[in-house]
Amino acid sequence: MRSVLAALLLVVATSSQASPFDQLSQVEMSLKQEQEAKKAEALRKADEAAALQRARDDERQRKRVASQRQAQAVALEAKKAKEAEIQRAQARNERFEDEARSLDLESRKLELEARKAQVARSDEYIDAELRAKAARTDVVQSEADATRNISSGTKALLESTGEADVNRSNKLFGD
Template sequence: MKKIFLFIALSALSGNALSSSLQDQLSAVAQAEQQGKAEEQKRHDDWVAERNKEIQQEKQRRANAAAAANKKAAAAAAERQARQDKLDAEAAKDKHRDQSYEDELRSLEIQKQKLALAKEEARVKRENEYIDQELKHKAAQTDVVQSEADANRNISEGGRDLMKSAGKAEENKSDSWFN
């Protein structure tokens, strides 16, 4: 493109070159060449500026996308953490409730054991009374058996005495004259 621009500039100058001096012609060519270089440099600078602007916009877009992704990831992490905290709190409540229940069961078991121990201690302290009661109960049973035996003996002796009396009465009756 530089060559085409240079050629056009030189052709335009060539018509003027006949009328001007060689020095003027050279300075016009140098000026045209300088102007072409300046325009080329301006186009290049504009292109570089546009490219830099696009690169900057792309960097900004990526930074915004990364920030949005980070924000979204942070929100998701916060939500996961909140769910985990909730689960942990529920687990802690369940654990506390289970521990309270187990403590209550242990307390009831200890109370039962204390009552059983107190009962046994009371029985040991009153063991002599229990022994006396058992002996009295056995003595009462022995008395009942003895009483039944005495009653049976008395009935037997009463029946024997009755029979003896009836036998004597029959003897007396047969010995008597007026029979």
């Protein structure tokens, strides 16, 4: 609006020197220049607004990217922590299983040693029983020998007594 008034004042001031067509031409030219200036100003303002909008968009984009990177870093840390915890739990389970296997193996070894001891002891029991049977057999054999010896002694005594009686009777009866 001010520029229109300025253009009209300019036309009026120059109107005293120029013809109406020249004045009209000058007014049109002034208006055209003013419109071009307005367009240029509007374009400049639009460019500034677009540049400002681009800068805001770029800043938002940078913030969004930074936020995403931070979220990814936090997620990665959480994932690493979770994996570390899983590994610790797995290691704990493996140690427990190893210990259980070790205890089971030790238990089996002790069981085997107990069985070996029992077998060794049973051999000793068998040997003791065999010795006891052998001793009983020896006693029986000794008793049989003693009985046989007594019988042989008694037989020899009886035979000697019988021969002595025969000899005495021969001496008595004179043969």
